[in-house]
Amino acid sequence: MTTKNQSNVSISSQAVEIATALRKLYFTRVLFSIIWIALVITVAKTNDTLATILFIIYPAWDVLATLFDVKANPPTANKSPQYVNIGIGILTTIAVIIALQRGIPEALMVFGVWAILTGLIQLILGIRRRKHFEGQWPMIISGAQSMLAGGFIIATAHNPNQGVASLAGYAAFGAFYFALAALRLGNTIRNAASIA
Numbered sequence: 001m002t003t004k005n006q007s008n009v010s011i012s013s014q015a016v017e018i019a020t021a022l023r024k025l026y027f028t029r030v031l032f033s034i035i036w037i038a039l040v041i042t043v044a045k046t047n048d049t050l051a052t053i054l055f056i057i058y059p060a061w062d063v064l065a066t067l068f069d070v071k072a073n074p075p076t077a078n079k080s081p082q083y084v085n086i087g088i089g090i091l092t093t094i095a096v097i098i099a100l101q102r103g104i105p106e107a108l109m110v111f112g113v114w115a116i117l118t119g120l121i122q123l124i125l126g127i128r129r130r131k132h133f134e135g136q137w138p139m140i141i142s143g144a145q146s147m148l149a150g151g152f153i154i155a156t157a158h159n160p161n162q163g164v165a166s167l168a169g170y171a172a173f174g175a176f177y178f179a180l181a182a183l184r185l186g187n188t189i190r191n192a193a194s195i196a
Contacts, residue, residue, distance in 0.1 A: 014074060019188040021072035026182035029065055033175035036061075040168050045161075055096055055107050058171070059114060063089035078128070085121045088114065108163040112154030115170055119146025138184065142177030149173065 036058060044051035063086050070082045092114040099106035123143030130136040149170040156162045 016189050018072055018074065019185045022069070023182045023185040023189070025065065025068050025072060026178040026185070028068075029178045030175045030182070032061055032065075033171045033178070037168050037171050037175070040164065040171075044164070051104075052100055055100060055111075056093060058111075059089050059092040059096060062118070063093065081121045081125045081128075085118055088117050088121070105157045105163065108157035108167060109154050111167055111170075112150045112152075112157065115150030115153060116147045117150075119143045119148075119150060122146060136181065136184075138177040138180035142174060142181075145173060145177075146170070 036054060039050065040054055044054050066082050066085050066089060070079050070086075073079060073082075092110060095110045095114075096107050099110045120143065122139055126136045126139035126143055130140070149166070153163060153166045153170060156166050
């Protein structure tokens with residue numbers, strides 16, 4: 001009986017640690033997205049240099065955030081989706097740099113493809129995590145919506161103003177779902193702590 005209780009305490013302690021780390025990461029992603037969107041909407045339209053930097057920073061930041069996501073999970077967890085996402089993010093960053101040499105529409109098309117691929121990974125990751133953590137349904141919905149948004153970004157890429165607005169909208173929805181997931185993870189933390 002004691003061994004079972006100790007095991008439950010150990011599991012709940014690990015769940016609290018993981019959920020807390022993911023919650024902090026999700027809120028950080030929200031803050032980054034809000035700042036990025038504000039800069040894209042207000043400054044990037046009139047400053048090509050800043051627009052270029054913002055376009056490159058977005059997928060690069062996603063790579064960094066995914067590395068933190070990997071670190072937040074226990075060593076035994078399957079991290080294949082995150083590693084695939086890191087690889088896609090690095091390739092996307094390079095592709096955006098190359099595409100920007102040709103123009104904004106080409107860069108937007110790269111973003112569209114990236115949104116579709118990362119949305120699929122986010123969908124898979126959310127479905128896997130839902131068994132252990134509350135708050136994953138926003139990630140599942142966000143992944144599916146990201147795939148749809150990617151298609152829309154590609155479709156509007158040759159209208160730069162609309163394409164950039166689509167990209168800002170995509171980032172805003174992502175921030176919204178990360179905020180929801182972070183708030184829902186609070187339930188996992190409270191429930192696991194009460195078991196301990």
